[in-house]
Amino acid sequence: MDYALLAATALGAIGLFLMLPRDRMPLVRLGMLLGGMAVIGFFLYLLRSVGESHLAAATGGGVPIPFYLFGFIMIAGAVGVVCQPKPVYAALYFVLITLAGAGMFVLLLAQFMAIVLIIIYAGAILVTYVFVIMLASQGSTGGQVTAPDYDRKASEPFFSVLIAFLLIGTTLQVLFPSDGKVIATPSGHPDQLMAMNIGEVAVPTTAPAADQYVSAAHPPTDIQVLGINLYSQYALSLELAGILLTIALVGAVVISRKGEPKTHILGSGTLPTE
Amino acid sequence: MSQIELYHYLAVGAILFGIGLVGFMTRRNLIMMFLCTEIMFQGVALNLIAFSRFHMNPAGQSFVIFLLSIAASEAALALGLVVLLFRRRETLNADEWSEMQG
Structure with a gap:
């Protein structure tokens, strides 16, 4: 049981719970603060727990800033998609996830897959989504400016966040055991x-x-x-x-x-x- | 010296999957539910590419190609169904169709 990791997970869960859309949203900024603290704390934890690697020559050592940058953008974009009441903005946040994911793929030396991800996801799938969103929302809002009720209110936010973060928490506990023996990484040039x-x-x-x-x-x-x-x-x-x-x-x-x-x-x- | 390992990518993938799961359960907009499954796809794709790189096996990248084709098929069919349902009741609320639970 790693209590630092547990604290970061719980902090992130509370932050996401506060950020989910509901009728009155007085604590969104607090939720953003808590969620950002959770992600940054988690990255600091990752930075602390990194070990020696045969692949160290690949990036020349040092603090691998691109990984943390892309990781932060991906997680923030995912939270943006989940918490944004307006579907069009949510689709734009998803483009952000795709671009950061392509950056991750480049870091993993899969340049071709990065280009494919951008072309297929951002170029084809997302355009389809945006097209359907525009097609559907021009009729349903019918002149009213605000988003419809089912977009402004999350259903069962407490239990959803609880279940999902139980999953995340257990996965992270398995990935980072407290005895310091992480899963061995194969080596190669x-x-x-x-x-x-x-x-x-x-x-x-x-x-x-x-x-x-x-x-x-x-x-x-x-x-x-x-x-x-x-x-x-x-x-x-x-x-x-x-x-x-x-x-x-x-x-x-x-x-x-x-x-x-x-x-x-x-x-x-x-x-x-x- | 600090170095990115396989499990760092796996952790980011797991977090993406969890956040997408939250979105899938909380959003009641049919389009948004499918968009949240795409977030979960992204987490899985990141995992596969990371395995491919750290285990020196190109099969992971091949799997991501299949994952992308499945995601494209799913998006086309799901959005077609959403358009069909929207034409019937003029709403995207998933709760409106709760009698379809079988």
Whole structure:
């Protein structure tokens, strides 16, 4: 049992509870203060508990400021999404989470995934959300300026925060045991990131020699490693993902079209009448 | 010297997942509930990328590609359903549809 961690978790829970939207919100600033203190205290705890690592050469040691910056932005953005009564602003906070998450991915040497995250999440999914939010809110507010009642009042805030922070608290207690024995981190040289796994996959002999692009002199980039992994080990899963996306596309069109009950589909059969 | 370890990323991912869970349980707006599940997706994606980097295994990044395609499918279908439900009752309140609990 680590009491410092427990205190930070409880502080964060109280802060989030005070920040959740409700009828009268007299203590939002206090909640922001408590939540910010909890996150900063947690980061100080992380800073204190860090150990020696074989990967120390990767970032040159020192206080890794980008990690804490991106982590703080991600957590603050998540709290913003949860506590913002207006859905459009909440979607903008979610863009903040996505951008900080992409920064985290760059820190983890997954540059390609960072770009993919921005393109797919911020570029495609969030635009869909904002589109639907605007479509739905222009009718429901009907001229009234304030958000509707179900957006201004959180339902069951106490039990939700209790359950979620019990989950967070137990997870953190497992991640940071009080005896100081943290989960061992595998070691490896960062320049040859994941290159050791590339030799295990069978490269088709008909392909142009893979050694031409990947050798000890030219360590593979993350896109090469990911591509070989994706198209050899998970080729079938990739096909299934493509089929799933196609089905979802067709399904979304069928679900959301304005259905006259007697519309013919492909000239045969009719939609079931209600 | 201080150094970022695997469990630091796991901790941030767990916190994101928990905050998204709070949002999913407290918000009654259908769109906001799905947006909060996207926060939980982000926490999981961060975990997978961190595992991929610290265990030197590209499978984690492959899983994130699948996670993104699932998230995109889910967003398309869920928002289609939300538009359908909104057309019927002109509200986004999830409690209005509580008779659908089965």
